[in-house]
Amino acid sequence: MSHRCNSLRIIDNLAEITSHHDRQVLEKSLLKTLNELFPGQSMRLFRVRHHQRQDDQEVTLLAFCVNDVIVSSDENPSLNQESVWLHEIMSDAVKQGGIQVRQAEDGSNHIAYPAFDSHGDIFAVLVHHCQQQPDSASQRLIHGILRVYANYLALIDKSQRDKLTNLYNRETLDEQITKILVKQSDDLNKLSVSAVDSRRRHYAVRYWLGLVDIDNFKRINDTYGHLFGDEVLILVARLMTSGAIRDDDLIFRYGGEEFVVLLKAAQESDAQQAFERLRRIVSAHVFPQIDGVTVSIGFVEVADQVSPADVLGQADDALYYAKQQGRDQVHNYQQLVTGGKIAIPPPVNNDSSLELF
Numbered sequence: 001m002s003h004r005c006n007s008l009r010i011i012d013n014l015a016e017i018t019s020h021h022d023r024q025v026l027e028k029s030l031l032k033t034l035n036e037l038f039p040g041q042s043m044r045l046f047r048v049r050h051h052q053r054q055d056d057q058e059v060t061l062l063a064f065c066v067n068d069v070i071v072s073s074d075e076n077p078s079l080n081q082e083s084v085w086l087h088e089i090m091s092d093a094v095k096q097g098g099i100q101v102r103q104a105e106d107g108s109n110h111i112a113y114p115a116f117d118s119h120g121d122i123f124a125v126l127v128h129h130c131q132q133q134p135d136s137a138s139q140r141l142i143h144g145i146l147r148v149y150a151n152y153l154a155l156i157d158k159s160q161r162d163k164l165t166n167l168y169n170r171e172t173l174d175e176q177i178t179k180i181l182v183k184q185s186d187d188l189n190k191l192s193v194s195a196v197d198s199r200r201r202h203y204a205v206r207y208w209l210g211l212v213d214i215d216n217f218k219r220i221n222d223t224y225g226h227l228f229g230d231e232v233l234i235l236v237a238r239l240m241t242s243g244a245i246r247d248d249d250l251i252f253r254y255g256g257e258e259f260v261v262l263l264k265a266a267q268e269s270d271a272q273q274a275f276e277r278l279r280r281i282v283s284a285h286v287f288p289q290i291d292g293v294t295v296s297i298g299f300v301e302v303a304d305q306v307s308p309a310d311v312l313g314q315a316d317d318a319l320y321y322a323k324q325q326g327r328d329q330v331h332n333y334q335q336l337v338t339g340g341k342i343a344i345p346p347p348v349n350n351d352s353s354l355e356l357f
């Protein structure tokens with residue numbers, strides 16, 4: 001009976017994990033499942049990123065469960081610091097591709113379970129800390145649940161990507177912008193009334209959205225053909241993803257020859273520099289058979305807009321200005337408004353409360 005109850009609990013938990021499609025919620029759901037099966041024990045989930053050029057891995061804490069409390073590291077970034085030996089055990093798990101067991105000085109055990117993506121590369125490691133080393137059946141159970149999580153994540157990832165460029169697709173973009181707007185609105189709501197004047201300085205993290213449009217793309221299609229145009233889209237996408245921006249910034253295919261870049265930057269000048277770098281990388285690249293592929297970029301801070309459409313509309317206004325001014329340039333919406341270069345649209349209504357849906 002208890003065996004059957006246990007099996008039912010596992011099935012329930014697997015169903016729970018696979019009912020989410022937000023990565024952070026999924027991570028927490030994974031830890032909640034493991035916590036139910038192994039109560040009171042510490043579980044930590046780390047992300048592993050492989051740096052091709054440096055031939056090493058960057059490891060960051062994604063979520064953890066300690067004393068039955070589950071926390072996503074985004075809510076508690078200071079917990080990213082880990083001791084050297086933990087890096088070693090994870091590094092061994094990554095190198096050897098299998099479960100690693102280490103005994104700490106106090107006799108407790110750390111077991112590292114690697115999780116593989118669809119290419120067979122390790123993208124995450126789960127570290128289980130417990131007094132007694134789990135038997136092989138428990139280790140298999142944890143490894144199995146981690147595999148379900150990894151397979152499900154791979155499926156979600158596939159459904160969120162554009163087939164031609166492998167960038168994130170438009171549907172995913174709306175969700176991401178909404179998430180940021182809600183987060184920034186929560187930040188503002190935590191402010192006292194007297195602090196509202198300097199509200200922009202109070203966002204814990206500042207986000208910027210850039211709309212990137214290939215210049216004169218119709219001419220490329222008309223001159224060289226649609227297939228060649230597709231090739232240019234793939235190359236531009238690859239240029240943007242290979243080192244032009246930071247690893248945790250996101251790039252989406254927004255429409256035909258338009259892309260969206262969502263990045264974090266503390267200052268407006270940092271965001272401007274990042275978008276400028278992107279523009280320069282494309283204009284400096286030598287494309288096969290074709291001279292002078294360039295992009296125009298309009299960007300805006302994702303802050304207190306009412307909806308994703310609002311954010312995209314403002315970036316589009318700045319992009320339109322860049323096109324009018326001769327293309328191959330970057331413009332910031334807020335600066336254009338402040339400088340009187342573009343008009344502020346009339347307010348939709350007088351209610352300043354945030355309505356996202």
Ligand SMILES: Nc1nc2c(ncn2[C@@H]2O[C@H](COP(=O)(O)OP(=O)(O)OP(=O)(O)O)[C@@H](O)[C@H]2O)c(=O)[nH]1
Pocket residue numbers: 213214215216217218219221225226227228229230233255256257323327
């Ligand atoms: N090859 C290819 N072309 C596409 C795709 N999606 C849209 N397009 C083409 O992209 C072109 C966009 O042209 P326009 O909107 O006129 O813009 P443009 O020629 O880039 O001019 P500016 O944006 O003003 O610099 C059209 O010819 C579309 O047919 C696609 O997936 N593949």
